[in-house]
Ligand SMILES: CSC[C@H]1O[C@@H](n2cnc3c(O)ncnc32)[C@H](O)[C@@H]1O
């Protein structure tokens with residue numbers, strides 16, 4: 001057996017408790033063999049389960065946590081970080097982002113995705129969901145970087161003639177079929193219409209029906225702004241979640257980004273259907289979209305995960321920031337300081353994220369996927385440690401991550417990313433971004 005042991009750290013367990021235990025990993029299987037003396041098999045002790053350890057990771061003074069899950073992003077948008085700020089969603093997309101994206105090449109997407117992957121590994125994220133273009137290139141990056149992902153080509157049909165709109169739907173379904181199970185099974189896919197207002201009804205119906213046949217979930221932006229909800233209500237006499245249900249897009253494997261403007265009946269429908277919501281607090285604040293009712297969603301039994309959204313509306317891919325923002329905004333939205341507490345946001349960023357995406361991970365226990373991060377707890381801003389879970393939610397930053405492991409493979413050791421050449425990735429992305437802006441500007 002090829003074993004890796006994470007030694008000397010404290011471990012965040014699925015019940016929220018913290019124990020001082022080594023974590024032993026079967027690198028071939030990509031799973032956790034033992035946490036302390038607890039094993040998945042019949043062996044009496046971890047020593048019996050793992051006779052020899054081939055590699056160790058020093059977690060002394062650190063907290064071993066499940067790899068974080070960024071459940072909604074557009075990872076290649078790192079190229080547009082800081083390109084257009086301080087606008088609301090519709091104007092931001094139409095005036096700045098979509099014109100820039102029209103000039104994006106597949107090489108650009110690959111460069112931006114590699115930069116995003118680097119940023120995520122450095123901040124302890126091991127799995128993400130991505131909706132964008134040139135997804136074969138994003139998949140190559142996921143494979144090289146060693147991450148896990150649920151990927152989909154984003155469909156927009158507004159402004160397109162029927163042939164182009166149909167081709168876009170077909171592209172999303174083809175990508176979902178072709179990339180399913182890639183990167184040794186670490187890549188799963190979804191049909192990803194952009195939203196209920198940017199994709200026409202006939203295309204949504206056909207695409208969802210084919211997604212069901214192919215057995216892939218549906219992921220879309222939903223109920224993000226009031227301006228997006230109102231036309232659906234005016235035109236159809238029903239709210240977006242009911243429309244999604246009517247389209248057969250409200251299933252137990254489906255997951256919606258945002259869910260800001262949902263009323264009580266929609267919350268109930270989401271809970272009944274088992275459809276997850278990915279809360280993106282930083283993006284919702286920056287675009288002034290509104291405050292999602294996270295406490296009410298969770299109280300109703302909806303699985304709520306966390307996402308950064310793209311780096312152009314955040315402006316980073318650090319899920320630690322998202323935990324803090326979700327807790328703070330959740331309290332403000334509920335008018336209750338006890339709402340969305342620390343343990344809730346940690347669960348949203350880990351187990352709930354993995355559940356929403358239908359990916360392994362999110363728990364440190366024998367038999368679970370070996371996706372984890374070691375967070376240093378000895379920095380000044382993390383001293384003293386009254387409660388490690390409080391620190392994860394409120395005080396830690398992505399830069400506090402010392403090691404990142406996904407599928408039993410060490411992606412970052414002692415803050416050095418092993419699967420990507422950090423400087424080459426950064427330089428290529430910076431060059432791609434400046435060339436892109438030149439092309440956009442010269443076209444105006
Ligand atoms: C069709 S690929 C995905 C598409 O979504 C755009 N996008 C980025 N952030 C948001 C957001 O918060 N709401 C809606 N759409 C968003 C992205 O720029 C791509 O065009």
Ligand SMILES: [Zn+2]
Nearest residue numbers: 221257309310
């Ligand atoms: Zn988005």
